[in-house]
Amino acid sequence: xxxxxxxxxxxxxxxxxxxxxxxxxxxxxxxxxxxxxxxxxxxxxxxxxxxxxxxxxxxxxxxxxxxxxxxxxxxxxxxxxxxxxxxxxxxxxxxxxxxxxxxxxxxxxxxxxxxxxxxxxxxxxxxxx
Numbered sequence: 001x002x003x004x005x006x007x008x009x010x011x012x013x014x015x016x017x018x019x020x021x022x023x024x025x026x027x028x029x030x031x032x033x034x035x036x037x038x039x040x041x042x043x044x045x046x047x048x049x050x051x052x053x054x055x056x057x058x059x060x061x062x063x064x065x066x067x068x069x070x071x072x073x074x075x076x077x078x079x080x081x082x083x084x085x086x087x088x089x090x091x092x093x094x095x096x097x098x099x100x101x102x103x104x105x106x107x108x109x110x111x112x113x114x115x116x117x118x119x120x121x122x123x124x125x126x127x128x129x
Contacts, residue, residue: 002034003027003127004076004105006114007041007097014067015057021128024113028071036076037068038104044097081107092121 005013005028012020013028020028027033042064048054056063068075078100086103093099093116102122105112111125119126 002036002108002110004036004038004101004108004110004112005041005073006101006112006116007044008115009113010037010041010073011045011056011063013071014063019115021113021115023127023129024115027113027127031072035071035073036110037064037073038076038101039078040097040100040104042075076104076108078104079107089122093118 009020009024009028011017013025028035045054045056045063046060049056049060058067067073082100082104085107086100089099089103093102098114098116098119101112101114102119102124104110105124106122111127112119113128114126115128116126
């Protein structure tokens with residue numbers, strides 16, 4: 001099974017944050033499962049750091065490259081198919097990064113690991129608790 005990590009799930013996993021859901025933690029700890037981090041999350045984290053909304057305990061390079069390799073998390077580029085899937089999505093969720101994650105998960109048949117209950121307004125599979 002393939003899982004797409006929301007940005008906060010990725011950061012909370014790296015920092016052993018207690019807000020990480022038990023179900024999400026079990027999935028993240030299973031080396032047999034395929035885990036993905038979207039380019040959309042990389043973009044989101046970069047913007048949040050540059051405007052001062054996010055301070056990391058790691059360098060951005062370590063978060064986006066080194067830790068992904070260490071934890072065997074694959075990079076998911078944004079493709080034209082993802083953009084096509086994004087266009088017809090209703091605006092239940094206004095965050096552009098989350099909307100792109102939803103489109104990617106739907107296009108790729110992935111489950112999203114996220115605490116964001118707004119994802120449930122879409123036909124995407126989400127796991128957290």
